[in-house]
Amino acid sequence: MTPRDSSDSPDSPRNRWSDLDRPPLSSTALRRGLVRDGGLWRQVDVVQRTGSTNSDLVARAAEGDLAEGVVLVAEEQSAARGRLDRQWTAPARSGLFFSVLLRPAEIPVARWGWLPLLTGVAVATGLSRAAGVDTALKWPNDLLVTVGDEERKAGGILAERAGDDGVVIGVGINVSLRADELPVPRAGSLALAGAVNTDRDPLLRGVLRSLEDWYGRWRSAGGD
Structure with missing residues (x-):
């Protein structure tokens, strides 16, 4: 059997830098920018490829006492799911694919339904600031950008x-997705919408800081 060259691995440095327009994220840099005393975010992990960050984080939470504020980021997902179990696919490092664990224990469970809506507002606000692109929301969970007049x-x-x-x-x-990479013609990306910034590191930091702010205010209001 011929040994496989380690550089053929999706985790190898050569492959991680194979598209210079899409540099890899650094968990060390993200932790330095997001994890702080008294803050929401306690841990930021970046994996090269996984099925679904949501599935992984739900499983980790079920295994033990995982603290609130864990962020799991994937450079690529092979089995990502959207609403109604629709699949979400995109090339490696072409977007931000992440999940966060929240434990709003003091908020009545009946009010937890606000969380995906709150997250939508936080993401739209964070991207508008960090990417310089107008964003809109289609309830309950779609983030919209304008490409051309659509x-x-x-x-x-x-x-x-x-x-x-x-x-x-x-x-x-979808951050740097190109027109020929769109899964369907009606999809979009920040790049196609004319974003002034498609560097995923500051974009992710901006989104997570915005989510921390909105989540904190929601908790302070008793989940109202």
């Missing part, structure tokens, strides 16, 4: 229960 879906949100006191919220955003 509104197109560039992102989605999926919330799932994680045990009795947790919620995992997954977000997928």
